[in-house]
Amino acid sequence: MQPLPGFRDFLPADCAARNYTFAKWREMARGYGFVEWDGPILEPTELYEKKSGPEIVDQLFHFVDKGERAVAMRPELTPTLARVVAAHERGFKKPLKWFSIGQFFRYEKQQRGRLREHFQLNCDIIGEAGLEADVELLALCVDILRSFGFTEKDLVVRISDREFWTDFLRENKVPPEQWPQILQVIDKSEREPREKTAVKLGALAEPIFGIFDGGGKSAKLEEVVNGLRLRGLDRFVEIDVQIVRGLAYYTGIVFEVFDRAGKLRAIAGGGRYDTLIHQLSDAAVSLPALGFAMGDVVLGELIGEIPEARSRMELSLGREGALDVYVVVAKEERRPDALEQVQRLREHKLRVDYPLAPAKVGKQFQAAEQMGARLAVLIGDEWPNIAVKDLRTGEQQLVEKDQLLERIASVLK
């Protein structure tokens, strides 16, 4: 039996890496004053249809439950957030700065960087229409990535503005019902030959290519970059109006993070969605909002690619995984005494392990080594004295059992 396609088993090393990622996400988000929340993993399918149209259903893990409800495993958090905020916003002072770490699902053929399941950090700011919120969100996104050891040489945040294009389309008298289609063509233009894009754009091709080649100027985007400059983070960002993002609900600044080498899929992405909460609100709540999401899969791949990030993680995992003390039961008749010491050490918040079954002393030291124990404590013939061995230096000292804690503390310090 294998796991289902696109689903992962997390062996201890994988879990350790995942915990490392989550810890960084949490630490940085909290550092920016974001508070953690979460929603259900299963939602009415309708929640996603309402927001993205019926085609989205093809890409959902969805089914009919025993109560004959059409349900879907969440593919993203934003619709849930909008629903929750619409229902509970009065209970909180604005702006809300909320983050969440959870698992998300989509029914698609898997590929590198795209499974049927992944974990995602979502950070959102609700109730602030000003650009300072966009800057704050971008700064958090960049700082999270910096905390993993990435620099501006490793990745780039490409920022764009949906309004730049909607203004353009309005000026060119394009009927609004055609906007989503044209935005999609712009979004895709980078990945296909220009001739093909030109055909799709028709008369708009010339002015749009002109904007691509001219860089696309926007006072708003300049202001965002300036805001990041004040925080010393502008070196990570580039204005690039070709970024549009596929989702229909974005209304303002949008951005995506890519590796500079261009080998991987987007590492993170987000933007402003000022009208979504209103659309999903039965009570006609209307709040400006913006957010981004960062997935664990592509991020993990990038950590693997960048030596600085990888060694930073390995260092951290080495520290986290290690045992403080391994208790060697050198004489089986001393096992009760050994267990008493194990319990005592554990009550003093030390990480302690010992052999569950009788084993040769050599094997026990091997086990201690393998588990990364800092110290081995040997209980046997010398009892009530105990040998304490520093496994890094090899130094060993005999102490009376009541001095054990003291001795351990002095070595661990």
Place this chain on the structure above:
RNA sequence: GUGGCCAUAGCUCAAUGGUAGAGCCCCAGAUUGUGGUUCUGGUUGUUGCGGGUUCGAGUCCCGUUGGCCACCCCA
């Protein structure tokens, strides 16, 4: 969803159509109480699964499942 490539031990991979192997890992030993190195020995496969061709299939053919890559889509 469409197309191409791939599938051999727990892992990484060998094996002109002719008796399935190596390294690593794991386990056990090296005068019975001291780890990392070393040495010796050992376990493991219906060659992803199901058919077919052939005297004989890991090898060739068909199907199927899974993986990788591109497209599609991108949360």
